[in-house]
Amino acid sequence: MSGHPAPRAPFRPRRAGPRRVLVHIALFFLLGAISLGLGLQGRALLVGHAAQLEGSLLVDTLLEGAAQRLRGALVGEDSPQALARAVDTGISSRKRLLKVEIARQVQEDQPNQDIARMALDTLAQGVLARAGEEDRPALQALYEAQAPVLATGLGEAADQLERGFSLARVRLNLAVGVPNYPLMYYYTPLLALGAFLLLFAAALAYTYWRGDEEKRAAVGQRLEPMDYLLPFFMGVIAFTLFPMVRVVIMSFQERYRLDGSFAGWGLGNYEHVLQGVPGTTNYFLQGLSNTLLYVLFTVPLATALAIVIAYLLNQRLRFSALFQTGYFLPMVTSVTAVGLVWRWIFNRNFGVLNAILGWFGLAPVNWLHAASNSMTVLVIFGVWSSLPFTIILLLSGLQNIDETYYTVARVDGARAPRIFRRITVPLLAPTISLVLIINSISAFKVFTEVKVLFSGYAGPALNMYTMVYYIYDMMYEYRELGRAAAAAIVLFVFILAFTMMQRWIQRRWQYE
Amino acid sequence: MQVRMEGLTKHFGATRAVQDFTVTLASGELVCLLGPSGCGKSTVLNMLSGIVPVTAGKIYFDEEDVTNLPPEQRGIGLVFQNYALYPHMTVMGNITFPLEIQKVPPREREARAREMADLVHMGGLLARKPRQLSGGQQQRVAIARALVKNPRLLLLDEPLSNLDARLRLEMREEIRRIQQETRVTTIFVTHDQEEAMSISDHIVLMKDGFLQQHAAPQELYNQPANQFVADFLGNPPINNFEGSISGGCFVMADGARVCLPGFAALKEGQEVRLAVRAESFVLAEGPAGDRLACRVDSVYQMGKEEMAVLTFGGTPLRAYIPSEEGLKPGDQVHLGLKDRGVFLFDSHTGERYL
Numbered sequence: 001m002s003g004h005p006a007p008r009a010p011f012r013p014r015r016a017g018p019r020r021v022l023v024h025i026a027l028f029f030l031l032g033a034i035s036l037g038l039g040l041q042g043r044a045l046l047v048g049h050a051a052q053l054e055g056s057l058l059v060d061t062l063l064e065g066a067a068q069r070l071r072g073a074l075v076g077e078d079s080p081q082a083l084a085r086a087v088d089t090g091i092s093s094r095k096r097l098l099k100v101e102i103a104r105q106v107q108e109d110q111p112n113q114d115i116a117r118m119a120l121d122t123l124a125q126g127v128l129a130r131a132g133e134e135d136r137p138a139l140q141a142l143y144e145a146q147a148p149v150l151a152t153g154l155g156e157a158a159d160q161l162e163r164g165f166s167l168a169r170v171r172l173n174l175a176v177g178v179p180n181y182p183l184m185y186y187y188t189p190l191l192a193l194g195a196f197l198l199l200f201a202a203a204l205a206y207t208y209w210r211g212d213e214e215k216r217a218a219v220g221q222r223l224e225p226m227d228y229l230l231p232f233f234m235g236v237i238a239f240t241l242f243p244m245v246r247v248v249i250m251s252f253q254e255r256y257r258l259d260g261s262f263a264g265w266g267l268g269n270y271e272h273v274l275q276g277v278p279g280t281t282n283y284f285l286q287g288l289s290n291t292l293l294y295v296l297f298t299v300p301l302a303t304a305l306a307i308v309i310a311y312l313l314n315q316r317l318r319f320s321a322l323f324q325t326g327y328f329l330p331m332v333t334s335v336t337a338v339g340l341v342w343r344w345i346f347n348r349n350f351g352v353l354n355a356i357l358g359w360f361g362l363a364p365v366n367w368l369h370a371a372s373n374s375m376t377v378l379v380i381f382g383v384w385s386s387l388p389f390t391i392i393l394l395l396s397g398l399q400n401i402d403e404t405y406y407t408v409a410r411v412d413g414a415r416a417p418r419i420f421r422r423i424t425v426p427l428l429a430p431t432i433s434l435v436l437i438i439n440s441i442s443a444f445k446v447f448t449e450v451k452v453l454f455s456g457y458a459g460p461a462l463n464m465y466t467m468v469y470y471i472y473d474m475m476y477e478y479r480e481l482g483r484a485a486a487a488a489i490v491l492f493v494f495i496l497a498f499t500m501m502q503r504w505i506q507r508r509w510q511y512e
Numbered sequence: 513m514q515v516r517m518e519g520l521t522k523h524f525g526a527t528r529a530v531q532d533f534t535v536t537l538a539s540g541e542l543v544c545l546l547g548p549s550g551c552g553k554s555t556v557l558n559m560l561s562g563i564v565p566v567t568a569g570k571i572y573f574d575e576e577d578v579t580n581l582p583p584e585q586r587g588i589g590l591v592f593q594n595y596a597l598y599p600h601m602t603v604m605g606n607i608t609f610p611l612e613i614q615k616v617p618p619r620e621r622e623a624r625a626r627e628m629a630d631l632v633h634m635g636g637l638l639a640r641k642p643r644q645l646s647g648g649q650q651q652r653v654a655i656a657r658a659l660v661k662n663p664r665l666l667l668l669d670e671p672l673s674n675l676d677a678r679l680r681l682e683m684r685e686e687i688r689r690i691q692q693e694t695r696v697t698t699i700f701v702t703h704d705q706e707e708a709m710s711i712s713d714h715i716v717l718m719k720d721g722f723l724q725q726h727a728a729p730q731e732l733y734n735q736p737a738n739q740f741v742a743d744f745l746g747n748p749p750i751n752n753f754e755g756s757i758s759g760g761c762f763v764m765a766d767g768a769r770v771c772l773p774g775f776a777a778l779k780e781g782q783e784v785r786l787a788v789r790a791e792s793f794v795l796a797e798g799p800a801g802d803r804l805a806c807r808v809d810s811v812y813q814m815g816k817e818e819m820a821v822l823t824f825g826g827t828p829l830r831a832y833i834p835s836e837e838g839l840k841p842g843d844q845v846h847l848g849l850k851d852r853g854v855f856l857f858d859s860h861t862g863e864r865y866l
Contacts, residue, residue, distance in 0.1 A: 404596035411561055412610040412661070413584030422609075426600040 020220035021208050028201035036194025042187030045180050050170040054162065059103050061161055062112070065154045066098075066119035067091050073146045074127065074139060083135060090127030098122045112162070113155035120150055172259045189238075251485035262482065269486035273470075283458075283473070284487055287465035288494075293375060294466065295443040295498070298382040303435055305383065306390035307428070311420065313391065314398045331388035339452025342381050343368065346453075368454065371461040378464065381449050386442065390435050397431030398424070433506040437499055444495045447472060467491045513574050513664040513697050514539045515560070520569035522555050522721075529555040531721040533569065537714070542691045542698045544708035547718035548744070553701050556718070557667050560699065561588050573664055586665070589658030589696075593670040595650040597642040603629065603653050604638040610661045628656040631690060648679040655690060666691070666698040672707065684711050705745050709733070717741055734852060739862030742787050742855055748819070751829040753786040754859065761801070762786050762856070768825030771801040772849065774866045775856070782858075784865065789853035790819070793831035795839075796848040808843040822847070 070091060075084045098119055105115045124143045131139050174185055183190075207219050250256050251270070255263035276282030313324060330338065345352045346367035354364040367377050401424065409419050425432075447468035450458060458465045458473070465473075467487065474484035520533040530552040537543045545553040558564035560571060562583035571579045578586050597606050607625040616624070629635045632652040642650055651671055658666055671687065672680045688711050691698045702708050708715050709729045717724040717732065717740075725737040736742035742750050755764040760776035762784065763769045770786070778784070796803050806822040806829070817832045820839050824847075831847060833839055856866035 402594065402596065404592045404594060405598060407563055408590055408592065408596045408657075409609075409613075411563065411583045411588055411590045413613045414609075418613065423598060427598075429600070 020223060021204060021216055024220075024223050025201050025204045025208060028197050028204065032194050032197030032199075032201055034194070035190050035197060038183060039187045039190030039192075039194050042180070042183035042185075042190060046167060046171055046174075046184040046187060049174075049178065049184065050165070050167055053170060054165050055103070055106055057165075058106050058112075058158055058161060059099060061158055062102050062106075062115055062119055062154065063095065063099050065157055066116065066123055066150075067095065069150045069154055070120055070123050070127070070143075073150060074142060082132070086130045086132065086135070087127050090130035091123050093130065094122050094126035111155070112158035113151060116154035116158065117147070117151040120147055120154070168260055247485045247488055250482055251489045253482050255480075256482040256485075258479070258481070269480075269482040270490070272480075272483050273486045273490060281462075283462070283465045284467070284470050284490075286463070287467045287470040288490075290375070290464060291444060291446065291467045291491075291494075294378060294382060294446050295440055297375075297379045298386065298443050298446075299436060299439045301379070302383045302386045302390055302439060303432065306387055306394050306435070307425070307432070309387070310391045310394035310398055311424065313395055327391055328388045330385050331392070335385060335448045336452050338385070339381070339449065342384075343453060343455070346377055369460045371459065371463045374454070374459045374464045377453060378446070378449060381453060382443065382446060385449065386439055390439060393435050393438075394428065394431055397428050401427045429506075433502070436506070437502055440498055440502065441495055444491065444498070467494075514572075515665060515697060515699070516570075516572040517556070517560075518570045518572070520556065520559060520571065521567045522552070522559060522564065523567045528721050530559070533718075533721075533723050535716055535723055535726050537697065537699070537716075539574075539697055540695045541713040542688065542700060542711060544712035544715045545699060545701045545718065546705060546708040546715050546744075547703065547724075549703055551718040552721040553703075553718050554669060555721075557669055557699060557701050560586075560665065561590055561667055562586050587661075587663050589661065589663035589666045591651070591654045591658045591666070591668045591671050593673045595642070595647075595654040595674075597650055597653055597657070599642050601641075602638065603634060603640050603642070603645070606642070606653055607638075607657045607660050610657060614661060624660055625656070628660045629653075631659070631693065632656045632686070646679075647675050648683050651675065651683055652686065655687070659690075659694060659696065663696065666696050668698065668700045670701055670703070672702070672704075680707070687711065706747065709745070717744065719744075736855065736864065738864055739785065739787070739857040742857070742864075746789055748790050748830045750787045750789050750853075750855075751827075751831075753788075753825060753827050753829075755784060755786060755825070757782045757784060764825035764827070766826050768805065769801075770804050770849075772854070772866075778856075778865060783860065785857045785859050787855040787857060788829070788849060790830045791832045792850040792853035793829075793833070793847040794850060795833055795837050796846045799846050800848075803846040803848050806845055806847055808839050808841050808845060810841050811839050 071087055074087050101122070102115055102119055105118070124147070127143075128136055128140060171185060171187075174181060178184070204219070204223075208216055211219070252265055252267070253262040254266050254268040273284045274282075276284065309327060313320060313327065317323065344350070348354060348364055348366050348369070351367070353367065357364065365373060367373050405423055405427070406419060409423055414422070445468050446466050450464050450466055450469055451472075454460060454464060458469050468491065471484045471487045471491070474480045474487060515537040517536075518534050520530055522528075522530040533552075533556060545556060547553045555564060559566050562578070562581060566579055569579075570577060573586065598609065601609065604622070604625055607628055608621040611621040611624060626635065626638070629638055632655055634649060634652050634656060637645065637649065642653070645653065651674075654671075655666075655668075668687070672683055675683055684707060687698075687700070700708075700712065709732075712729060714726060715729055715732050716726045719740050725732055725741050727735070727737075732741060733745050736745065739752075743752075753762070753764060755762050755769075757763075757775060757778045757780060758769075759780075761769045761771035762775055793804075799805055804824045806824045809821045809823055809828065811821075811833075812819040813835070814832075816835055818835050818837075818839065820831050820833045822829050822831060822845070839845065854866075855864060857864050
């Protein structure tokens with residue numbers, strides 16, 4: 001034993017090494033297996049549930065169908081009451097036992113035709129047993145004449161039920177209370193996720209066992225950021241990307257229904273949205289022109305006003321906290337609640353606005369119920385509600401401007417208007433452009449304001465459709481999901497084009 | 513233009529930034545306002561420019577009382593530490609902006625801007641935006657912008673602090689050159705004593721809002737008015753020794769003593785501080801009354817001289833000693849004192865006796 005301490009291992013910087021890849025392979029494999037397993041289990045449960053559901057539906061159809069058809073065949077409008085009663089009691093006397101028998105035969109997968117005949121026969125026997133002596137021969141003759149037709153009809157009805165029965169339909173009609181509802185309802189994404197993770201694990205495993213040390217380390221390094229991104233990204237995929245893709249697809253599916261069925265692929269939705277129904281108002285085009293007008297009025301007005309207000313708020317004013325609270329109030333209030341307040345402000349007889357106009361000797365204006373004033377009202381409300389956010393952004397932009405610019409300019413003799421025009425505004429340009437884009441996008445999406453101001457209608461004379469209002473209408477009033485999706489895509493194209501145009505223009509007057 | 517401040521005072525609430533500041537700055541000079549951070553030098557500058565109103569006192573530009581004149585009527589050029597060039601304007605736009613405000617016709621504006629740009633050697637870069645320029649170039653543009661309207665007074669607020677060491681030296685000389693060429697009265701605020709010493713005609717040294725001394729750089733160094741001035745100037749800092757006067761000699765607590773001719777005039781028992789600059793020591797042979805008996809602690813090579821750290825009377829001191837003396841740590845040596853750079857201050861008031 002020497003007195004020297006053992007030599008320390010040479011220092012190596014910590015680095016995500018190849019072992020990280022192994023951990024990932026194991027992890028992805030495990031998660032993939034779990035997800036796949038859950039998906040498969042969900043599917044099995046759903047299939048079981050569907051079979052059960054189908055069986056009981058089939059039994060019910062056959063039983064009730066047989067009862068109804070038999071009664072229909074034996075009892076007419078003019079039959080005496082006694083006969084009708086005898087038929088009814090006869091049918092119900094056999095029903096309970098018959099149900100068991102039908103269930104047994106359905107289980108055994110007997111042809112529906114045969115089960116139907118058996119059911120009709122059983123019920124008919126019951127009826128004959130209850131019928132009076134004098135009626136019996138006539139009833140028997142009547143039944144025997146009709147039986148083949150009745151049985152065929154009932155068998156076909158049952159066949160049709162079976163044919164129309166799909167797993168997808170069962171899944172979409174699944175009640176939330178059903179045990180294991182999430183597993184059964186979401187088995188497809190679970191299967192997809194599981195398959196994806198397993199494939200990914202397999203791909204990683206391949207790189208790991210085929211690649212050299214260097215390659216493994218590189219893969220490990222590459223994987224690290226994914227650890228942090230993936231959990232969040234899952235949410236983005238599920239709730240943002242997937243719906244986006246789905247909307248695009250849906251816009252080409254004509255007559256798309258919530259149960260997933262649709263009439264066919266095509267441009268019909270777009271055609272309907274853009275052309276409307278011939279001879280009637282095209283509310284989409286109305287919405288388009290209203291939206292464009294709204295954007296063109298609201299955005300510049302709100303931005304200009306916000307610049308002035310932000311500039312004033314940025315001065316060291318007395319009571320500036322009070323002013324700030326006042327201007328930022330719309331931000332913390334709900335559009336719906338405030339919209340109701342604005343309905344009062346705009347009220348023809350009791351409204352504040354008309355009262356103020358009255359001070360100046362102006363006649364009261366029918367703000368809310370005259371179609372010609374609708375846009376004015378909407379723009380006023382829109383400007384008001386978009387002010388606070390705009391002011392906050394601009395105020396922060398103003399506060400980023402160094403005080404010394406103003407000092408130098410003041411010492412050089414510049415007065416406030418020139419400083420504002422030549423220094424403040426140009427230095428604020430990046431913020432202004434940001435504000436313009438954000439405000440335009442949100443103005444393009446105007447909906448709640450209309451809905452609230454005009455008491456749940458698109459304007460007093462259905463004259464205030466906006467693009468989103470149209471989408472809403474298509475979606476919730478007409479249940480035309482495909483058309484709503486097509487309108488949404490058109491809106492998207494407009495916003496995109498508008499924003500690109502704005503950026504292109506602004507690039508010309510920005511200093512950076 | 514001569515600048516005269518009389519009893520200038522500025523209070524920010526309870527904070528006394530500048531107190532009873534009286535100084536006259538000669539026309540055409542470059543004067544440094546020097547002092548540690550928070551001494552009130554920038555406040556003086558801001559009062560001169562009119563950005564900050566005075567609490568009391570008067571400011572005269574030549575014979576004109578400008579105390580209550582708004583900034584734009586004082587004829588001042590201002591340059592900031594961060595240059596404050598308008599980022600959205602070109603160099604040309606920045607330099608012409610003050611003229612635009614004065615409604616100078618565009619043609620003349622450009623001509624004068626070019627002239628200024630040439631003066632600061634930025635003639636070739638008029639179309640650039642500030643962010644395309646280096647820090648030094650930006651500062652040149654800021655100076656051109658401040659000078660283009662022919663100000664009576666140029667105020668520079670720590671103009672070199674944002675530059676790296678090399679550029680700082682270069683710009684220091686440039687500012688000096690530009691000032692010499694234009695002969696505009698210039699006030700330069702800095703906390704860097706070396707910068708102030710090298711650039712200015714006169715230095716105004718401040719501390720805690722009070723004027724300490726107003727003198728030419730060499731005079732400030734050689735004849736400090738008080739302890740603070742002596743401490744603030746010089747690198748390495750001046751060596752201080754605490755002690756008292758006893759029998760015409762300076763005696764330290766542990767008995768170490770040194771006797772110089774002037775000490776006899778002082779009161780017996782007076783508590784004083786002996787201050788000696790590092791270059792004012794000479795290595796002497798053997799002990800004597802006017803020599804300091806020291807022990808060598810360490811020695812640093814600095815070219816032809818050595819910086820020695822020694823201990824005298826329990827207090828460490830730094831001294832420049834010629835390399836050929838070959839001092840070694842542990843040596844006992846005797847240091848004589850030169851005439852220049854040896855001062856005696858009052859221990860409490862900092863007042864200078866010798």
